[in-house]
Amino acid sequence: MQLAEARYGFALGVATEVVRATGHHVRRDRTMRIDSVLLHRVWGLPIFVALMWVVFNLVFTLGEPPMQWIESGLGWLAAHLQAVWPDTIAPLLKSLLVDGVIGGVGAVISFLPNILLLFLAIAFLEDTGYMARVAFLMDRIMHKMGLHGKSFIPMLIGLGCTVPAIMATRTLEHKRDRFTTILVSPFVSCGARMTIYALLIPAFFAPRWRGWVLWGIYMTGIVAAIGIARLLRGTLFRGETAPFVMELPPYRLPTWRSVGIHMWDRAWMYLQKAGTIILAISVLLWALGTFPRRVDYSRDYAAAMAQAATPEAAADLAAQQQAETLEYTIIGRLGKVLEPVIRPLGFDWRVGTALVGAFAAKEVFVAQMGIVFSLGEAGGNPDDLRATLRQNYTPLQGLAMMLFCLLSAPCMATIAVTRRETDSWGWALGMLFGMTMVAWICTFVVYRLGLLLGIGVL
Template identity: 40%
Template sequence: MAEKGQIRIALAGNPNCGKTTMFNNITGAKQHVGNYAGVTVEKKEGYTNFNGQELLFIDLPGTYSLTARSLDELVARNVIVNDNPDVIVNVLDASNLERNLYLAAQLLELEKPMVIALNMSDVAEDMGIKYDLKKMAELTGATIVSTVGRTNIGTKELLEATISVAASQKAPGVTVDYGDLLEGKIAELVEELKKSGTVTYPLRWIAIKLLEKDADVIGKVMRFDNTEAVIQKAEAIREEIKNQVDLDIVFQEYRHRFAVEVYNTCLTQAPTTLETRSDRYDKILTHRIWGLPIFMLVMWLLFNFVNTVGAVPQGWIEDGFTALQAWVVTAIPEGQLQSLISDGIIAGVGAVLSFVPLILLLFLGISFLEDTGYMARAAFVIDRVMRACGLHGKSFIPLLLGFGCSVPSVMGARILDNYKDRMVTILITPFMSCSARLPVYTLFAAAFFPPEWSGTVVFGVYALGIVFGIIFAKVFRKYLFSGEAEPFVMELPPYHLPTLKATLMHMFERGILYLKKAGTFIMAASILVWFITAYPMDVEYSKDYDALHDQVAQTYEMKDAETLSHFGITTDEQKDQVNEIVDNMKSTVADATSAAESNQEPAPEVAVEEDSEAPELFNDIKDENKDLFPAAWAMYKNSANLDAENQKIDEEQKSEKLEQSYAAMFGKAINPVLEPLGFDWKIGVSLVAGLAAKEVVVSTLGTIYAVGGDTDHPQALTDYLQNDPHFTPLIALTLMLFVLIYPPCIAALAVIKRETGSWKWMLFMFCYENAFAWIACFIFYNIGRALGF
């Protein structure tokens, strides 16, 4: 037992066996998600207290094997042999037991106390499958508990069994029989290991792995003292028997034989249903003709769901940050601190945080589709498309991860055994729009397209990324990595309805990571962008703006005097009454505007031209002040025009200051490259900043527009974009296209360098994606202009 009486439990199992569902049911919100040291494989730990005993569950990556061919397998194995958990809980899919028992055979070799959770028992029962659990316990040496993780059936019994096995610390005592020849050689190696007296791992397991020539285990053994003879002995044995057995596959064959023997012995009733419910669904969802259109329809519905439903809470968050900016302006004296907090932090980070609802809904949808088993079918359906470009459906799995984040997507390419398939998959991964790009797409789709079209626009950009990926995969497969593609083999899990709890937890895990990013990296980027946008402070203006304000003020003072004289308003009492009416009119407009914004309706517009008439909005005020209202209306128009003139001068001054900022200097330096695409310096700065993280494109624009905007009346970023005469729907689409194509974030580039093992491929990706982004956007923008858009 670990210190403080805590029992440490390693939860192991194949993908899609229901392991994570059980983990979520048992630990609930008491989870910690991070990464294993030195790798990007996700690490999940969760706590629970059962019958007064504290239990720590470690949810290992889902694997079919522990042969350390992939990083997931290596991590799962190392947690068991290095971290020394008190007990292993092996979750098996009862409806696919023979396949799952192969992993169980490998876990038995680690000689740890083990409990087997025979999960999805309800699915097996529906198929007519029955097992002799007592016989299974005898053959595996493990305690067997029947469970249904989705409905929490058997969870209590599983926890009781786990505590009991952990207390006894009794290992299964069952070994896989590898035949007379191999067993003799394993025994020889075990004796040699005993002689060294230093190896602390299970000696039989070490001996088997040395004969398998497992590089990771060889490295582990070499770190112990007095093991040179062990390594030499293992190599000598391999050389001695290499012509008698195929050491590359013989151990796998015996483990599989063990799994089949346990399965056949324990099976008391074979499946009675030849066609399962999943088979019936697959006739439609994986149909040769309709499978791909159905997949595209599902994706279209997902993105429209995200944009339509997410727009409502997104609007609330935008309004909240706008109100927060307005409060900061009144609470903090005017100066650099006010500008930093309002224009830098709130405008920058707020612009990104407003997209949290959309990110959460996207992950909710993807998590739901994955947990139902549909995404595995999508890989099968996409296989025909992928095969046309030299890949196969298995590449779809890491590419699918790219819709969440490019980093695990690149790492996920390790599941591809073929080097050429792996390299091509890595090189096209950035075309799959990560969640960091979603705020950029939805921002411009919402700003320049009707609500009913915004979801389709975003879906179109995602679909275009897939098309580009297919095209470049074909090119790379033909010219850089030519050769035959490997056959596609993949297990399709049965369909099942995921639990709401598990789906929501997946969604919130990703949401928390996004919030952490916004609260750290993106905040730092926003502050940096604010600095280069707000500075230098002392700039030389082309005009004396203070004098212009004074001139306008004098002009309207004279105009006010002429207006009052025209209506015969001469006494101070009459002037005070007129001013009071004007103040009431301003309050009425402010209240009407606030009410319209709350109801998401257009704000009322009051025309203040020379010959304009008072709107119906002022009818009540007009009826109460019939004699003085004509003069008050004229004075109201003077006041509104004075504010407009002053605002125009302020905007001109801020625009001139912004044009002389460090950000503008940098933006204008690179502008000759981007100008042919219709981009101005603001877009150039945001795109360069976006190389750090794609969300920073949004936060950068938010900061730039806030610094150059009206401090007293902050707006949402979409309003700033719509009011910018430079921005058009065509430029918005061109920018979305550029963000889709140009290189991923620095973190993804670093992982690409590590996974490919060469700076060459990372630089190649950086250069070809930038070049293609420029060429594609140049063609798109100029065709759009030629068509009159």
């Protein structure tokens, strides 16, 4: 034993004298020092949560000015079209452009700065090597839920889009881990849902609370995914948890070129989606919200508005007429059918129509709200839409909308890729109805508890 210690001591002395640290060793030492802080058993997770809070605050703080510029431009365009286009010339085409295209697609495009900032932050964290360490950091929590840190990687990808997140589960070796991760990944808030939050959070919450609310929504999605994973692993996918082995890359300083390419790809995908899928759905929803056209009303609104004592009274009468017009259309009738189901959640038929549209693509929720209120009360400016939402709903209802959109069934593309990856319509439809049920129950509890406590009702 003493001889072995002497030999090792001699070898260590020789190595110390003759071995010089190269740049590679220096980088490795630097990485280890950083990891001693960021991967700390106690402080590692709070640092990650705090970092996400900073990201979401910056998304709103830095994204607000360019978003206002886009909204102002859209408002000017809508007002200009309204002013120069006579009502007697092709009124339906005018309504399609102002209410359907500008009110629908324009409302989605206005949130592009927020989307870009979110993807900028994600790209930066990925390129530095930190996101890989988040998976390692979450392994302890995920292990208690029946999964391992490798399952958290698709969830992180889901911050951008759920479709590639589900496809990324192919790296998981065991079927039970893979299927569990597929079924819970949609609970992580994707970039498409960000458009909903960017509309509703400024509409109902003061600037100092917006970052907190957005952070809370994203954290709620992650917690829901982990909780549902634990439930699935304890029921449908029982079995031992596979060990987690992962090679952590060294820390690197991202280049502006790589981050810029990542942002451009995401922005181009977002604009393509807005210019194709969302445009087509917006036109369809506009048609459903325009036809059939109502001729007979419950009262003579023209005479009543002519006799109105104040401009405010005339505006109220005009809003009532528009509400009757919308209720008579196909989309209004569909909303009325859904209203008994969603009324306990604090939603009316107009929100119901937006939720139906959101099943095609989450951004359509914003487009449909823009169309409904453009046809009804608001103009083409998304800022006007927020003001109208504040007049019609409470902050508690706004929070309920975001919670339901977070937890409810994902878009059609996600359902389709789930069917392909699981090779079964059963799992895809189970995801569809299961998430909708979870969303309804959670939203009901939050909304009713808020009413009981009197929180956010004014």
